[in-house]
Amino acid sequence: MIKYLIFDFDGTIVDSASLYLNLCNELAEQLNKPKIDMDTIRSMSSMTIKERCKKMGIPLYKLPSLSLIIQDKIKHHVDKIQWMDGMEEVLYKLKNKGYKLLMISSNSVQNINHFLKSKNADIFEDIYTSKGLFDKSKSINKLLKKRHLKKEEVIYIGDEYRDIIACKKSRIKIISVTWGYDSKDLLLSRNPDYIVDSPSELYNLILEL
Structure with a gap:
């Protein structure tokens, strides 16, 4: 039971998808990476994390550190969740x-x-x-x-x-x-x-x- x-x-x-998208695009701008939209997010929903990183040109080993940066940004926008x-x-x-x-x-x-x-x-x-x-x-x-x-x-x-x-x-x-x-x-x-x-x-x- x-x-x-x-x-x-x-x-x-x-x-929290919209919030993550906005924060990721803020970070992308800082890193001189292309921004993405919600349609792109949806198109990657059948991809593994490794495949998504490859599509966006993000080395997989950088993902944990980038995730921590996003989490730190989220604490200022919890009201949007x-x-x-x-x-x-x-x-x-x-x-x-x-x-x-x-x-x-x-x-x-x-x-x-x-x-x-x-x-x-x-x-x-x-x-x-x-x-x-x-x-x-x-x-x-x-x-x-x-x-x-x-x-x-x-x-x-x-x-x-x-x-x-x-x-x-x-x-x-x-x-x-x-x-x-x-x-x-x-x-x-x-x-x-x-x-x-x-x-x-x-x-x-x-x-x-």
């Missing part, structure tokens, strides 16, 4: 059903707490940050160990193919959501345990598990 729900942040419970349609209601309903809600994100704990506080959202019992873009399994394992959780009682909810890879590595189940950064085809190519197309479908699935 599932008791603990580990959520991703960006692209899963909040819509909004709930994904329907997710706030689903989170409260799940909490009221007795599920324990946790979070692991590549975003900073400071930014996430700032957002939740601005929305008066006392929902999550604990928030963990994944310090690298490709080592989320380490954060998952750390959370499981710290809270003495049984893997069969835990499920992860995320929107990216790298979430699926991390969960398989940590041997926990995952529900992939299709309203985030990665396309449904890309998610399916990594064989998630479950995949849902709407917050209401997510809620109903969790109740069945």
Whole structure:
């Protein structure tokens, strides 16, 4: 029986795509790189991170440091982040059903707490940050160990193919959501345990598990 729900942040419970786009374009201007638009972002949703970096001319090894720069900029614009349609209601309903809600994100704990506080959202019992873009399994394992959780009682909810890879590595189940950064085809190519197309479908699935 599932008791603990580990959520991703960006692209899963909040819509931060427009903010990321604006901040990335600010950074691109500083680095003399071409700017991108939302259509370009959508066209890359079926690409892996490595493929996206190649398309944009960004060396993969620079991505972690660039990500930290963006996170630092985000803290000044948290008010521009909004709930994904329907997710706030689903989170409260799940909490009221007795599920324990946790979070692991590549975003900073400071930014996430700032957002939740601005929305008066006392929902999550604990928030963990994944310090690298490709080592989320380490954060998952750390959370499981710290809270003495049984893997069969835990499920992860995320929107990216790298979430699926991390969960398989940590041997926990995952529900992939299709309203985030990665396309449904890309998610399916990594064989998630479950995949849902709407917050209401997510809620109903969790109740069945």
